[in-house]
Amino acid sequence: MSAKKIWLFALLAGCISSLILTPLSVQAADPIKIGSVLRLSAGAEDGLPAKRGVELAVAEINKAGGINGRQIEVIFEDEKDSPTNAVNAVQKLINVDKVVAIIGPMTSGATLAAAPTANEAKMVMISPTATSPKVSGAGVFIYRGCSRIDKQAEALTDYVAKNYKPKTVGVLYSNEPYGKGCNDLFSKFFEKAGIKVVATESFMRGAKDFKAQLTNIKAAKPDILFIPGYYQETAPAASQARQLGMKQRIIGVYGDISPVYIELAGKAAEGHLVAGEHDPDYNTPKNKKFVESYQALVKSIPNEPNNVMFAALTYDMMNLVAEGIKKYGPTSEGIQKYLTEVQDHDGVTGQLCFNREHDVMKGEVSLFEVKKGKYVKVK
Known part of the structure; x- marks a missing residue:
């Protein structure tokens, strides 16, 4: 065999090997995709803090090496205070982006409108702030991270x-x-x-x-x-x-x-x-670190709305999803299984679990009063 033929054979063999092996290696390094539907235009004074909560949780997870060597990637969609837009966003995240869970939507109307779509697709969807009683029991894959109105x-x-x-x-x-x-x-x-x-x-x-x-x-x-x-x-x-x-x-x-x-x-x-839903003075190492990180982030972004409660809610929900992935793998069914059985998750909004209707449980509803220019927990 001539040197030219040997070179050509080696080149072809290398290309075939690359075609066979590359998809597997890329797949192993592919990020785990999470969706998030938040109020990023209308209601952004609440939605942007909620986005920062997700981002802080993901940054901590990825900095620690991700989950089983895979990084978390979040795809954000704008709820636009529109139930129709929220449904379209959830459909895109499920069918196009192939996410394994969704944080949001934020409003009750959008959450209730999108719940059937998520349920039918067996997609975990956790609203951090939908307070309507109708969200309780909205579906096997629908969860709520805040107290009912x-x-x-x-x-x-x-x-x-x-x-x-x-x-x-x-x-x-x-x-x-x-x-x-x-x-x-x-x-x-x-x-x-x-x-x-x-x-x-x-x-x-x-x-x-x-x-x-x-x-x-x-x-x-x-x-x-x-x-x-x-x-x-x-x-x-x-x-x-x-x-x-x-x-x-x-x-x-x-x-x-x-x-x-x-x-x-x-x-x-x-x-x-x-x-x-969140006491900035809640005396746990995790909450102290979170509050410090959030306030530092807010100060670093010009004109950033400051609302630690909304950030805390999404931070906790993102970490619950991550724990589900760690325990049962990057599937919505695995995350749902974890959320159903979790007890006393160490969150910044309390020790968390979910009841049979998939409402978050963390003790009594907290009340806050402004004292000397600061919200202070009174109950």
Whole structure:
């Protein structure tokens, strides 16, 4: 055989060997893909912190060598506060990106809309923040990482009734699905706790002047003031209530939990009471490290919204998915098996497990009050 033929034979043999071996070697090094559907445009003040929580968890996992030598890759999609868009995003993550689990969506409407798609595909989908009771038992593969809104309402109204002993409440709510839902639900629990709703007013998202509504509520002389909505409006509303001479304690909801609420409301924030999911002072090594890492990240990004609670929720959910992969492999069925059996997972939002309806369990609903310019856990 001539030298030229020997060279050609060797080249062909090398190419064939490469064709045979490369897919296997690439497959071994391929990242494990996780999907995440979050509020990255509409509602980004909550969605971006949630994205940072996922990113922090993944960065820690990958820095430690990944899972069985494979890195985690997260594919983010924008929920856009649209159930239809959320369904399309979940379908893409399942069918195109071939993810093994999905963190999100965040809103209840989007979660409920996408649940049938995820269930049919046997895809684990964990919403970090969907609070609707309807999410409970939404499917074998559907999980929730936060407390239900009715549990929050019950805990908050019971605490208010026992500790402040008001007889009446005035309500100023955001006239969109979240605010309206909170008004309806919390009003029922206020009445159940013996606190009569004596005035109800509403405002639109983007509103800046609340004095007309507050004046009407002031005339009813309520003992406390309930303002459910998002901090962009609820904080200025609280400040304007004080300007009108209203001295009632102000009660709020999830949408208020942010350092920005305290900044915008100023002195009016003092005494503000809300239900929440994460205590920055939760005294565990894991939580201390997480809070330090998150705050350092926020400071490094210009104009980054700061909301450690939303970051903490997604950080925990991402780590639960990773633990499932470590134990049972990178399949949705394996992750689902792990989530069903996990007990006392060491999370930054508590010791976590899930009940039969796949709602997270971590003890009683936590309540936080603004004291000296900081949210402090009071229950």
